[in-house]
Amino acid sequence: MEANPAAGGAAPDRPEIQISVALIGDGEDIAQARHLAAGFLARAQAEHGLPVSQRAKDLTQLVVSELVTNARKYAPGPALxxxxxxxxxxxxxxWDTDPVLPVARAADAGRVGQHGLEIVMAVAQGFEVQREPVGKRITARIALADDPGGAICGRRPL
Structure with a gap:
């Protein structure tokens, strides 16, 4: 895993806060990606004064773990x-090399495993999948601050 931190200017008063990592499939990618996510949010909070709730930290690590696990499991080669x-x-x-777009399976309490995409979609405030010229890109968005209405995922309950 190689880190490539980048900072640019998204808006004059707020710099873009971003980090990119190449995942090389060495068997430690998933744990390292979770630790990277925790450190990234801690730095965003400490260095930029952003409100980052414990819920956001936990959900971000969960989403990172699920998406990186799927990339390692279903896509040959590197991931980003x-x-x-x-x-x-x-x-x-x-991003991974497999062009097949993931599909959340129907709920089945008896099914063991293969719930990762369902979990990500349930906790994310936004979710999208894009086919790329090579492979696909999956994006999940998680609210940094707790929802004042108490919704766990940052969305209003249905």
């Missing part, structure tokens, strides 16, 4: 992880 602060959310972006 981008974390960036966009407004009041953290974006978790994972």
């Amino acid at each position: 992880l981008d974390l960036r602060i966009t407004g009041a959310t953290v974006e978790v972006v994972v």
Whole structure:
């Protein structure tokens, strides 16, 4: 895993906060990606004064773990992880080499495993999948601050 921190100017008063990492499939990618996400949010909070709730930290690590696990499991070759602060959310972006778009399976309490995408979609404030010229890119957005209405995922309950 190689880190490539980048900072640019998204807006004159708020710098873009971002880190990109190449995942090389060495068996430690998933744990390292989770630790990277925790450190990234801690730095965003400490160095930029952004409000980052414990819920946001926990959910970001969960989403990173699920998306990186899927990339390692289903896509041959390297993967990329981008974390960036966009407004009041953290974006978790994972690119992998497999062009097949993931599909959440129907709920089945008896099914063991294969719930990762369902979990990500349930906790993310936003979720999208894009086919790329090579592979695909999955983006999940998680609110940095707790929802004042008490919704766990930052969305209003249905």
